[in-house]
Amino acid sequence: MTDRQTQPRTLYQKIWDAHTVETRDDGTALIFIDRHLVHEVTSPQAFEALRVSGRKVRRPDLTLAVPDHNLPTTARRTASGARVPIADPESAAQLDALERNAPAFGIRYIGDADAEQGIVHVVGPEQGFSLPGATIVCGDSHTACHGGLGALAFGIGTSEVEHVLATQTLLLKQSKTMEVRVEGDLPAGVSPKDLILHIIGVVGTAGGTGHVIEYRGKVFEEMSIEGRLTVCNMSIEAGARAGLIAPDDKTFAFLKGRPYAPKGEQWDAAVAWWKSLATDPGATFDKSVVINAADVQPTVTWGTSPEDTVAIGGVVPDPASFADPSKQDAARASLEYMGLTPGQRMDEIEVQNVFIGSCTNSRIEDLRAAAAVLKGHTKAPNVHWAIVVPGSGLVKRQAEEEGLDQIFIAAGLEWREPGCSACLGMNPDKVPPGERCASTSNRNFVGRQGPGARTHLVSPAMAAAAAVTGRLTDVRKLVG
Amino acid sequence: MEPIKQVEGRAIPFGRKNVDTDVIIPAKWLKTITRDGLGRGAFEALRAEPDNLFDSAEFKGSPILIAGDNFGCGSSREHAAWALLDLGITYVIAPSFSDIFSGNAFKNGILTVVLPQDQVDRLLEVAKTDPISIDLETQTVTTPFQDRFSFEIDPFRKHCLLNGLDEVGLTLARDAAISTYEQKHRAELPWLATGTGVAA
Numbered sequence: 001m002t003d004r005q006t007q008p009r010t011l012y013q014k015i016w017d018a019h020t021v022e023t024r025d026d027g028t029a030l031i032f033i034d035r036h037l038v039h040e041v042t043s044p045q046a047f048e049a050l051r052v053s054g055r056k057v058r059r060p061d062l063t064l065a066v067p068d069h070n071l072p073t074t075a076r077r078t079a080s081g082a083r084v085p086i087a088d089p090e091s092a093a094q095l096d097a098l099e100r101n102a103p104a105f106g107i108r109y110i111g112d113a114d115a116e117q118g119i120v121h122v123v124g125p126e127q128g129f130s131l132p133g134a135t136i137v138c139g140d141s142h143t144a145c146h147g148g149l150g151a152l153a154f155g156i157g158t159s160e161v162e163h164v165l166a167t168q169t170l171l172l173k174q175s176k177t178m179e180v181r182v183e184g185d186l187p188a189g190v191s192p193k194d195l196i197l198h199i200i201g202v203v204g205t206a207g208g209t210g211h212v213i214e215y216r217g218k219v220f221e222e223m224s225i226e227g228r229l230t231v232c233n234m235s236i237e238a239g240a241r242a243g244l245i246a247p248d249d250k251t252f253a254f255l256k257g258r259p260y261a262p263k264g265e266q267w268d269a270a271v272a273w274w275k276s277l278a279t280d281p282g283a284t285f286d287k288s289v290v291i292n293a294a295d296v297q298p299t300v301t302w303g304t305s306p307e308d309t310v311a312i313g314g315v316v317p318d319p320a321s322f323a324d325p326s327k328q329d330a331a332r333a334s335l336e337y338m339g340l341t342p343g344q345r346m347d348e349i350e351v352q353n354v355f356i357g358s359c360t361n362s363r364i365e366d367l368r369a370a371a372a373v374l375k376g377h378t379k380a381p382n383v384h385w386a387i388v389v390p391g392s393g394l395v396k397r398q399a400e401e402e403g404l405d406q407i408f409i410a411a412g413l414e415w416r417e418p419g420c421s422a423c424l425g426m427n428p429d430k431v432p433p434g435e436r437c438a439s440t441s442n443r444n445f446v447g448r449q450g451p452g453a454r455t456h457l458v459s460p461a462m463a464a465a466a467a468v469t470g471r472l473t474d475v476r477k478l479v480g
Numbered sequence: 481m482e483p484i485k486q487v488e489g490r491a492i493p494f495g496r497k498n499v500d501t502d503v504i505i506p507a508k509w510l511k512t513i514t515r516d517g518l519g520r521g522a523f524e525a526l527r528a529e530p531d532n533l534f535d536s537a538e539f540k541g542s543p544i545l546i547a548g549d550n551f552g553c554g555s556s557r558e559h560a561a562w563a564l565l566d567l568g569i570t571y572v573i574a575p576s577f578s579d580i581f582s583g584n585a586f587k588n589g590i591l592t593v594v595l596p597q598d599q600v601d602r603l604l605e606v607a608k609t610d611p612i613s614i615d616l617e618t619q620t621v622t623t624p625f626q627d628r629f630s631f632e633i634d635p636f637r638k639h640c641l642l643n644g645l646d647e648v649g650l651t652l653a654r655d656a657a658i659s660t661y662e663q664k665h666r667a668e669l670p671w672l673a674t675g676t677g678v679a680a
Contacts, residue, residue: 018669021661022654030654032661034672044513045562052515053481055648058658061675090511097513108676134672159558159587159647167651169658262671270671 008280012212015152019135030169034134037120038065040098042139046162047101058168060106068119069426073416118392118418121145121359128258132247132274144235148228150247176286178211182219184293189476192227193459196234197299201309208240225254226365233360237306246278301444301457303334312474318342353437354386354467358423361440362391366460371404373464379412380470386413389421425450438466481589483644486615491544493607500554505563519566547574552581561588599629
């Protein structure tokens, strides 16, 4: 053993060390990639480049292709089983390209009407393709999501997609490490989404730049896997390349028996290794942020950056209240775009749209949380568009078995097919210009949910509460 | 990637300063599924003019573009390099380039040659009527009139371009190291080597 391996190491360092093919003189390292998720938007030019240069996919067995961004969330097959044509020709072309490229390069492809289809970041963990201690990449910045299982997972660009397809490696510089330690217990009625929104509000969208975050503390140990995936998913909104939570018995229970999870003796060996991954006592981080869990309230965003967060009981801030002049300007521009005035109570802001879905919040636990609020209620008359988009076909089936779909439909919400949907509106699901949406997604950027759309990021329970009252609402008052 | 060694031919005497990547390839061309064909959108606004240089009988298909200061500034889109390649341009001479563009150009096998403004001005003059030559091995640009200009290039980039090595190609050259790692990885953590179970 080298000195380095006898020193106390972080979870990140252990995964990095286990995947270093070779380190170069300039400090960059060739890192082996265990799992590559491929979707239709960032892969076409990468496959094309392989074809032009006569290269093949080095490890098709470590690659999984699933369409998600462009798929409509309405029915994809007619009653007779024929494919419903996709209206936007560019969306159709990207989907067709993936459907052709995956088999051409020998990659397992989950098709648009398969029960297992869904958002790549929901499908990976659900299929047991994403595993603790693995290096996982995808041409999508929310790949950090899989860190909820204790995997080192991050987004890459099209040239890097090509690089991984051809070599199963990436040339990387090691990131700095950042500990986000949450102390104490979350108040009742506060969800993992509220916690990560609160953390981003504290850290800022650039606070994690150049770092990999490890989330630590009893709150995360007690949190469900779905919740951990939600937290790690939004690490990128704090500027970090990746987010990690140490794998534990909950992780192992979540993965056991899933299609691509190890079986038999391999399972036992895997668990033994996974247990050794937790950050060693005495290991140090380059940066540390401590959050008091008792401070976290149901949280919403008021602006056009994910760091623009405030507790639901709070008010729209005055741009002049920010110390940084550039933040003052950004806040003024945000409020102009959002049509809000300083001092306005957050829980008086009316919404016309509700979106429950995205790789951040479309898992079964998210749908259960929303349904628990909606049960016995109907949506407010001013909410004219409210959709629930499950993260995968398997989540959809599970929800239907539990009768959640009937609760949504009875409340006046639409029950849709799985995909990325209104998180970024590459498919037909868009928020109309000037209208507000209480959204369980991850980005409130200008125009993200459609040109002129005004997004308020919230948890699934808070989105459900907004659907019932027609305004941003403290869910605890509704179900209290 | 095609190796870059030397070229002799007509060079498009463009010369415009601060040409951003939106000018090289407008945003509406970004939702494509291929790198090919972007030549159609290359310099779209300029080429809407009937007598533009790019489509003139004299310069159409020229492998060399002579540009102005700060070529390729603005958006980081890799499509700008793809669009130039699709037009047939594999050499660009300018007084300076944006960092991101020159990185993208290199990644796609385009040689960016930086020369002082007065030498670029001389080449713009010659290019109107005569061919010019670029030799990467000797790092020189020459004309039929005894002009001989030397340029600098990072030795690593030179090596890659001369040998047609892109980043993927370079990593593929480490195939033995990757294979050795794969064997060790499979032995130590076999469940990570299984994946979807399709044939590797």
